[in-house]
Amino acid sequence: xxxxxxxxxxxxxxxxxxxxxxxxxxxxxxxxxxxxxxxxxxxxxxxxxxxxxxxxxxxxxxxxxxxxxxxxxxxxxxxxxxxxxxxxxxxxxxxxxxxxxxxxxxxxxxxxxxxxxxxxxxxxxxxxxxxxxxxxxxxxxxxxxxxxxxxxxxxxxxxxxxxxxxxxxxxxxxxxxxxxxxxxxxxxxxxxxxxxxxxxxxxxxxxxxxxxxxxxxxxxxxxxxxxxxxxxxxxxxxxxxxxxxxxxxxxxxxxxxxxxxxxxxxxxxxxxxxxxxxxxxxxxxxxxxxxxxxxxxxxxxxxxxxxxxxxxxxxxxxxxxxxxxxxxxxxxxxxxxxxxxxxxxxxxxxxxxxxxxxxxxxxxxxxxxxxxxxxxxxxxxxxxxxxxxxxxxxxxxxxxxxxxxxxxxxxxxxxxxxxxxxxxxxxxxxxxxxxxxxxxxxxxxxxxxxxxxxxxxxxxxxxxxxxxxxxxxxxxxxxxxxxxxxxxxxxxxxxxxxxxxxxxxxx
Amino acid sequence: xxxxxxxxxxxxxxxxxxxxxxxxxxxxxxxxxxxxxxxxxxxxxxxxxxxxxxxxxxxxxxxxxxxxxxxxxxxxxxxxxxxxxxxxxxxxxxxxxxxxxxxxxxxxxxxxxxxxxxxxxxxxxxxxxxxxxxxxxxxxxxxxxxxxxxxxxxxxxxxxxxxxxxxxxxxxxxxxxxxxxxxxxxxxxxxxxxxxxxxxxxxxxxxxxxxxxxxxxxxxxxxxxxxxxxxxxxxxxxxxxxxxxxxxxxxxxxxxxxxxxxxxxxxxxxxxxxxxxxxxxxxxxxxxxxxxxxxxxxx
Numbered sequence: 164x165x166x167x168x169x170x171x172x173x174x175x176x177x178x179x180x181x182x183x184x185x186x187x188x189x190x191x192x193x194x195x196x197x198x199x200x201x202x203x204x205x206x207x208x209x210x211x212x213x214x215x216x217x218x219x220x221x222x223x224x225x226x227x228x229x230x231x232x233x234x235x236x237x238x239x240x241x242x243x244x245x246x247x248x249x250x251x252x253x254x255x256x257x258x259x260x261x262x263x264x265x266x267x268x269x270x271x272x273x274x275x276x277x278x279x280x281x282x283x284x285x286x287x288x289x290x291x292x293x294x295x296x297x298x299x300x301x302x303x304x305x306x307x308x309x310x311x312x313x314x315x316x317x318x319x320x321x322x323x324x325x326x327x328x329x330x331x332x333x334x335x336x337x338x339x340x341x342x343x344x345x346x347x348x349x350x351x352x353x354x355x356x357x358x359x360x361x362x363x364x365x366x367x368x369x370x371x372x373x374x375x376x377x378x379x380x381x382x383x384x385x386x387x388x389x390x391x392x393x394x395x396x397x398x399x400x401x402x403x404x405x406x407x408x409x410x411x412x413x414x415x416x417x418x419x420x421x422x423x424x425x426x427x428x429x430x431x432x433x434x435x436x437x438x439x440x441x442x443x444x445x446x447x448x449x450x451x452x453x454x455x456x457x458x459x460x461x462x463x464x465x466x467x468x469x470x471x472x473x474x475x476x477x478x479x480x481x482x483x484x485x486x487x488x489x490x491x492x493x494x495x496x497x498x499x500x501x502x503x504x505x506x507x508x509x510x511x512x513x514x515x516x517x518x519x520x521x522x523x524x525x526x527x528x529x530x531x532x533x534x535x536x537x538x539x540x541x542x543x544x545x546x547x548x549x550x551x552x553x554x555x556x557x558x559x560x561x562x563x564x565x566x567x568x569x570x571x572x573x574x575x576x577x578x579x580x581x582x583x584x585x586x587x588x589x590x591x592x593x594x595x596x597x598x599x600x601x602x603x604x605x606x607x608x609x610x611x612x613x614x615x616x617x618x619x620x621x622x623x624x625x626x627x628x629x630x631x632x633x634x635x636x637x638x639x640x641x642x643x644x645x646x647x648x649x650x651x652x653x654x655x656x657x658x659x660x661x662x663x664x665x666x667x668x669x670x
Numbered sequence: 671x672x673x674x675x676x677x678x679x680x681x682x683x684x685x686x687x688x689x690x691x692x693x694x695x696x697x698x699x700x701x702x703x704x705x706x707x708x709x710x711x712x713x714x715x716x717x718x719x720x721x722x723x724x725x726x727x728x729x730x731x732x733x734x735x736x737x738x739x740x741x742x743x744x745x746x747x748x749x750x751x752x753x754x755x756x757x758x759x760x761x762x763x764x765x766x767x768x769x770x771x772x773x774x775x776x777x778x779x780x781x782x783x784x785x786x787x788x789x790x791x792x793x794x795x796x797x798x799x800x801x802x803x804x805x806x807x808x809x810x811x812x813x814x815x816x817x818x819x820x821x822x823x824x825x826x827x828x829x830x831x832x833x834x835x836x837x838x839x840x841x842x843x844x845x846x847x848x849x850x851x852x853x854x855x856x857x858x859x860x861x862x863x864x865x866x867x868x869x870x871x872x873x874x875x876x877x878x879x880x881x882x883x884x885x886x887x888x889x890x891x892x893x894x895x896x897x898x899x900x901x902x903x904x905x906x907x908x909x910x911x912x913x914x915x916x917x918x919x920x921x922x923x924x925x926x927x928x929x930x931x932x933x934x935x936x937x938x939x940x941x942x943x944x945x946x947x948x949x950x951x952x953x954x955x956x957x958x959x960x961x962x963x964x965x966x967x968x969x
Contacts, residue, residue, distance in 0.1 A: 239852075239853055239855075240855040243855065255847075255849065255850040255853045255854075256847075256850060257842070257843045257846050257847040257850050257851070258846065258847070259842060259846045259847075260839070260842060260843060260846070264839055264843075267839075268839060268840070268843050268851075268854055268856075269840075269851075269854035269855050269856055271836045271839060273835075273836050276835070277835045277836045277837055278834055278835050278836075279834055279835060279836055279839065281834075
């Protein structure tokens with residue numbers, strides 16, 4: 164086939180969900196051998212557009228364009244047959260299988276009797292890895308592989324299956340800065356080999372670094388089509404939000420005198436196979452302090468959160484909440500002692516999506532007055548209280564009796580924050596508090612966290628966004644393989660320094 | 671005594687092992703099959719009827735295999751295509767099948783629960799000359815029917831197919847991550863259906879071993895909850911054929927012991943509980959271990 168002008172694009176693509184216009188006459192085009200960035204806030208229509216390009220959804224009007232021709236994509240397999248492959252935000256790998264098995268699944272080289280030709284598969288896998296400039300242990304199970312390895316396998320699998328259009332949805336969200344650099348280099352390499360890449364991200368600096376052209380979406384419309392040469396991060400952010408956004412900044416402070424509100428001493432945790440995941444953590448959070456936790460995904464952040472909140476027992480060590488030994492306390496008792504928790508997994512741990520918004524706001528306090536009396540709930544009191552709390556935290560909702568799943572992701576997160584701060588805890592664990600929240604929502608959440616700290620609370624902030632940590636935290640503790648490898652505070656904080664620590668290098 | 675118990679244990683293990691291997695394959699494919707009992711019962715009836723009609727144990731086995739597979743497919747379609755709850759569908763199928771077969775017995779054979787048919791050809795017993803006289807080994811190996819040999823041959827074969835072939839790989843993928851499998855162009859629902867057919871066919875063979883392998887009669891209560899014991903065996907085996915076989919053999923052994931002890935002064939009703947109690951004890955022990963592990967690991 165001669166080189167088309169447009170390898171993949173959209174022509175007047177419109178998609179409605181009820182009264183909502185998720186995509187409103189979207190036009191864009193990506194040329195072969197180029198990386199096109201697609202940026203936009205929550206609800207801008209990125210996800211819907213990508214689903215349409217994948218054949219997962221059909222446009223109500225307009226068409227997907229492949230090789231200059233409008234086409235109808237029946238399903239993802241059809242899209243794939245035309246060379247379009249996607250790396251999803253939640254990886255589409257089978258945890259129980261090895262990396263090699265995942266690579267070949269669906270296109271297995273087989274000998275007589277359907278027996279898999281392992282040597283051939285391994286040769287092919289090694290060839291692909293070599294061409295991508297990486298080295299992998301192909302016998303590793305996915306569940307045991309670090310997150311950047313999983314991502315590389317996803318990309319290699321698309322190549323193995325012959326895709327030349329790669330759609331990457333927030334591919335750097337889970338990576339350390341150095342790994343991000345490696346990934347961006349890999350993308351450049353693939354581009355130089357003539358492939359077309361759609362790079363969906365809300366990290367504007369990365370988009371500006373790696374993309375050849377950028378499409379900005381807002382409220383379902385294309386509001387700009389630009390290039391890194393013409394734009395800068397500030398301008399892109401304005402385009403995405405439609406106004407300038409004020410993020411709070413804070414001057415890092417050090418507090419050493421007051422007694423800690425939350426304290427971990429020699430805390431260890433094991434995984435299912437008895438492997439140590441936390442190697443003796445010592446951490447103190449004092450009143451008014453925001454302490455950030457940085458680390459490559461899977462370095463022990465989840466374990467610190469689980470052991471502190473009581474979702475998992477510590478294998479050794481002591482947890483103290485507001486001066487009280489909480490090591491063997493239940494989750495409820497820890498909360499009663501003054502612990503608040505914003506979960507990274509909003510859909511499963513943060514909220515009960517099937518329950519009403521009001522019930523979610525008072526959940527955990529539903530047995531106590533004024534929400535219950537004599538073992539019976541008092542719905543009117545609950546609703547009234549919920550409405551007040553929801554208004555205070557700027558949640559946009561129709562009726563507080565609606566199921567929480569009817570809210571947008573950003574509003575769901577505000578409900579979580581309303582519930583946790585409304586209880587007036589002493590210490591707050593905030594795990595990925597702005598994940599999946601748009602810029603305006605993130606700024607609001609940042610303000611709430613800082614206000615909580617200013618009122619004398621202590622915050623443990625776990626985030627994959629280094630920018631977020633640098634903005635909010637007084638000091639940042641860096642984890643590597645379950646151990647604290649360093650701590651940076653005040654003026655010595657820099658992305659490069661933290662990034663090196665995250666990979667276990669001496670800073 | 672030991673020889674007697676071991677010889678019986680080997681025969682009693684066969685239907686459990688066949689069913690457990692089928693259930694394991696089904697579970698890896700993503701379906702916990704609670705309807706295996708129905709497939710086993712169907713196989714038991716069909717095998718006896720066909721053996722009587724054709725005087726060929728081989729035809730009887732093939733018929734039991736096909737009938738079990740057909741019931742399996744029916745169950746699978748209800749679960750995968752009509753999205754029936756697999757627990758409700760499985761238990762419902764067991765009750766319905768027992769009812770239907772009871773009706774056939776009454777209406778066609780004018781029997782209230784047990785039938786003996788003329789000219790039934792039983793499964794042959796393969797006597798190994800030279801081995802038969804060796805104590806213990808002879809009791810375990812000699813004088814067994816072809817299904818017993820098949821059930822043990824299936825253990826390594828299943829392990830190999832699951833780990834080394836395309837079919838096994840796709841089965842594991844379809845069971846573990848349906849969406850991922852779909853995204854790769856596989857048809858996980860069809861794969862699940864296929865795994866249920868295999869499970870049904872093996873349960874059908876297990877039923878044949880009950881009716882034409884040991885006694886030569888059929889009764890409505892013949893399967894006696896064995897499919898649920900098989901279920902326990904493959905949970906015990908954690909998806910590994912070898913360990914699953916150990917679980918099945920453990921139950922078979924205690925079943926043989928209780929039969930042996932029944933004739934020796936202990937109340938038979940109490941003795942019959944023995945193998946089931948062993949299953950409960952073993953599963954409880956596994957559960958306690960799991961719980962300890964999970965508390966350290968988080969939920």
